Every structure is written in C-alpha cells, then in structure tokens.
Amino acid sequence: MSLAETYPQEVQRILAKYPPEHKRSAVMPLLYLAQRRDGYITKAAMQEIAEFLEMDGTEVASIVGFYTLYHDKQEGKYRMQVCNDLPCALRGADTFLEGLCENLGIRLGETTPDGLVTLEAVMCIGACDRAPVFQIQSPERITYYENMTIERTLELIEALKKAQGETT
C-alpha cells in the first residue's frame, strides 16, 4: 500500500505544512513515514516518494544517504545509539560502551544474534549532563535513556526481548 493509503492523515498533515509549489519540502517527513512502514527505507519507497513529490529517484536516494537517521538496510529492530562524543566521554561514555559490547558479545555496528538490537556510537545528542546516554531508534520513534548503567541497559534489552516475544 502507498504511504498516502497507509497513513492518510499524516500525509495530509505533512503536505499542509509547505506551500503547494514547494512540496518537495515534504521529502524528509515522508521518508520517516516510509521507515516506519517498512522498518527501513526500501528502494521502492524512495521511488514512490520521488514520484509523489515529482523528484528524481536518485535525488531521494542521495538524501537518504546524507542523513544518519535514515537507513536503507534492515538491521536490528532497535538501534541503540550510544553517545561517546567529547562531553560524554569525559564522563565515562567510552568505558560504558566497552562494557556494553562485552556484555552483549558484539562489537560496535553489530547486531545481537536475535536480530533485536544494533549497537552504534553516535555524536552528541544534547544530553551531555546525563552521561552515559543513548537513544533507541525504532522505526516508529526515538527515545532517550539518560544516566544509564550497564545493569539498567541490560534490563532494558531484556524487556525489549520480552515485548518482542509477546508480539510475534
């Protein structure tokens, strides 16, 4: 189903934000919608958005490539994006990240064997006074977790696993 059919209200709301003659401004919010629908941004979705906004398919693809929160590949359902930028690193973020890798048995950029969590390091996310911090990007949203410990992070992953088990 097309985005306009799957999310009629959202698409209307998005298009209403921009002057009709500049509807390509809607490309970013529509890409978020596509990511929500498919889990990542598929080639077909890029083509669909390009046609919808009367853009070139390669232009849409280059936008997807430019911004780090768009993904054109299926990875873990949840992307755990730990900040290890300077201010957080001054408060132990690197150690936290290493500990996390060790406990999960994966390296940065890898996904847990159950396909649930991909571990990533990211630049500052505006929570430097609450290190260690990470955000979890799921297809639907981004959620912050602040002042974290390894223990609480592992608990959180367990909870995500449980929730996943219940829905499938």
Add this chain to the structure above:
Amino acid sequence: MAHILLRHRDIPDIHQLDVYRQHGGFEAWQKAVISMTPEQVTEVVKASGLRGRGGAAFPTGVKWAFMDNRNWPHYVVANADESEPGTFKDREIMEKNPFQFLEGVAIASYAVQAHTAYIYLRGEYWHIAEWLDQKIAEMEAAGLLGDRLFGSDYSLRIYTHLGAGAYICGEETALLESLEGKRGQPRIRPPFPPSFGLYGKPTVVNNVETLTNVPPILTYGAEWYRSLGTADSAGVKVFSLSGRVKKPGNYELPFGKTFRDLIYGGGGGILDDRPIKAIMPAGASSSLIVADEKALDTPLDYASVRALGSDLGSGSVIVIDDTVSIEWVIRKTVHFFKHESCGKCTPCREGNYWMLRILDRLERRPKKEDVQLLYNVARQMQGKCLCALGEFAIMAVMTGIERFPQDFVDSSQT
C-alpha cells in the same frame, strides 16, 4: 534572581497554557499585534542589545531590519538543530518552557510580517517536535495562532520540521536547503537569508534561545534588558556546563559572571576536586583556554572571552581537568568534524580526513614530526573553507598544540 528564560525552575507548570498565561504569558504577543507596528517591535529588540545565541552573536534586531521588503512572502525559521557537542540548552527551553519560545517565534514573525514560521529541530528531538505540535495546537485553539489574530488582519501559522541527523544543518543556509527538501549543504553567502532565504524569499533564522528572550524584552523593555549583563553583551545567557564538573547542567546567568562563578559556583567544582586544566567555552568548536587564575576570573561575555583568545559562541562550556590529555580531546573533536563535514568543499573534507589519520597514527606511535604535520594540515585549512565548520574543526587542534604542547609527545618519547 528569578529566571528569565528557564522560568520553569521557578514555576514548574509553566508548560501549561493557563499557568503560562497566569504569569503574563502572551501579553507581549497580544500587545505587539494590537498596539505596535512591526517596525516598533524591531526597534525595541534592536535597542535591547540582544545578540544571537546560536554562536555568531549577531544583533537580532539588526538582522530583522535587514529583511528585504520588496520581496514577499517572508519567513521565520527557528533554529532548533542544537548539535554542537556540549550544547543542551535549547532542549531544556523547549521541553520545559515551550510557550515562551513559541511566543518569541510569533513576535519575530509579526516583526518581519511573516505568515508562516518553521521550527527546524534535529531529528533526535523527535519527542520535542511532537510536544511542540501539541503546544501549537493549544495556541490555535486559544486564538493565539491562526487567522486574523486578536481582531487584526495579521495571520500566523507555525510548523515543526524534523531534521535527520546532520550537524551541518545547524548552519543557517544548510538548514534552509534541508527544509527545502535537499541535502543539507551550505550555500555560498552572501546573499544572506534576510534577502535570499527559504524558497529564495527573505527569511529570518534565529536560535531557540535568542527567540525566547524576545517576550520578556517586549514586556519589560529594552532598557531593563540592557541593565542585565554587560555593555558589550546585554541580558542573560543559558550556559550548558559539561565535562569534568560535579554538577553539569544548564545555568542561566547574566553576562559578566566569571568562569569561576559558573564552574565552581553552580557547577560545584571539579570532579574529585582535581585541578582544572582547560576550558572549551563553545563546545567542540572552541579554541582551548588554559584554565589559569586569570582565565577563571574572566567575565563570561563576548568581548572578554575573545580577549582570552577564544570565543563564547553558544556558551557550551566543556571543562577539562588534569586527568585528561589534550591530544585525546582533539582526537574526539576531529573525529566529530570529520564525521560531520558535508563534503562540499575539498579543504574541509580532505583536511579533516588527514587530521584524523595523523591523530590515529600519533596514538599508536608518538612522533614530533607528526604533531608538526597535524598543525600544518590545520593551518592549510584556515580561511579556505566554504562555511564555518571548516574553521571550527581546526580551533581545538591549533590552540591545543600551541597552548598545551606538553600534551603532544613528551620529550622522553622522541
């Protein structure tokens, strides 16, 4: 002193419309539309001495007056991209005191007669965009936004727009490109946004904190605002304090308080009571300050920090103590800038790549020649980049090597 920007610290429920209104909220907005001309509003902001809080400190009222009145429509864009490492002030303002920010957006829009304003938020601030959408809807329902406001013929709509992870989109022209549905790469300036901005139309781009200052300025007047702060830097500033301090967080202070007041007062001093070593006053884009007594007693205002050989920028103060090597610090900052370079121009794209490679090599095998090489690469980038990111990237590198030479290859190793 009661807070002027972080008012939720005194009035916790100020994010509720009725509470905000009970405390004078939207009186300035109504006063502007009903009883002031756009030019009068701009004059008050000019006279207040308010300067942009996004980093460049450009006088806000002067920027508004630059709007080209031969070319319509006009737009206002609030810069909520907040991605400078060490900066988290706009987030607190929008999360906790959203209406004062939105009132500032509205007043700025009236002053330049824009009927549409956008708030460009970094993609990570997903929850804030949702929150602001809700607050905007409340304002519309209360007749504070929409058509023919307060019985006048002025209409205004405010929309949020989410970025998707790119520091460069905080640069105002890259932001506008991104909002137009393109890759966020800077435009060559001039022309500046007040003559050629969003969709080629005159546009004011202002930082969230800048705009949040506007309602109290209109309510209490330019003179009141000038009475806070210093001659060079009027008013108050929210400083994001991070790094090796006991109490990191946001602190609202009038300009003119010292680094010592911020770091040892609000910040509670250094972790484990270690000696302080360096200060980065403007996030990762800072020139490093040697944190001696003179520096600690320096007033936090634009001119004084510049006299120290640095810049106050966005006021994102990262504190470094004696446990930290400056070489490690600049490896972090260069890593950041290499990741965030948009790739449009060669000196920035290639320079950051080389700086990071040299720094990685230095980590494995310290060599004096490599420190010199690093310095030379940085110097070759100077003044050659299309946008300020290229300049930001070399600040910490050059001042780090100049001011903390002992941290790069000690003599026993060469």
